[in-house]
Amino acid sequence: xxxxxxxxxxxxxxxxxxxxxxxxxxxxxxxxxxxxxxxxxxxxxxxxxxxxxxxxxxxxxxxxxxxxxxxxxxxxxxxxxxxxxxxxxxxxxxxxxxxxxxxxxxxxxxxxxxxxxxxxxxxxx
Numbered sequence: 734x735x736x737x738x739x740x741x742x743x744x745x746x747x748x749x750x751x752x753x754x755x756x757x758x759x760x761x762x763x764x765x766x767x768x769x770x771x772x773x774x775x776x777x778x779x780x781x782x783x784x785x786x787x788x789x790x791x792x793x794x795x796x797x798x799x800x801x802x803x804x805x806x807x808x809x810x811x812x813x814x815x816x817x818x819x820x821x822x823x824x825x826x827x828x829x830x831x832x833x834x835x836x837x838x839x840x841x842x843x844x845x846x847x848x849x850x851x852x853x854x855x856x857x858x
Contacts, residue, residue, distance in 0.1 A: 746772065752787075758825070769824075800822075802821070
């Protein structure tokens with residue numbers, strides 16, 4: 734039984750250094766894949782985000798984020814207890830396509846300022 738097409742362009746993030754995953758993504762793009770999916774669970778989510786950022790900032794500046802999917806999975810631990818683990822899937826693509834993020838779309842919210850008397854750390858006068 735052959736592996737589905739979407740699995741051939743998958744990079745699963747785990748315990749290895751970030752550069753290993755960046756190299757895997759570059760290799761997949763250079764071998765002709767138009768899209769690469771980066772997938773991680775639990776504590777590896779931070780490493781997946783770092784991988785994508787390093788790839789976009791340092792190696793392949795034309796790579797765009799097509800979709801980001803967040804979720805959770807039910808898991809059974811070694812001791813038999815059940816729990817949830819967070820997941821992330823980031824689909825990257827090369828070139829200009831509709832629906833992609835062009836730049837970081839960070840929104841900086843204005844922080845309200847408290848009068849000094851309202852601060853719990855203010856010294857009484």
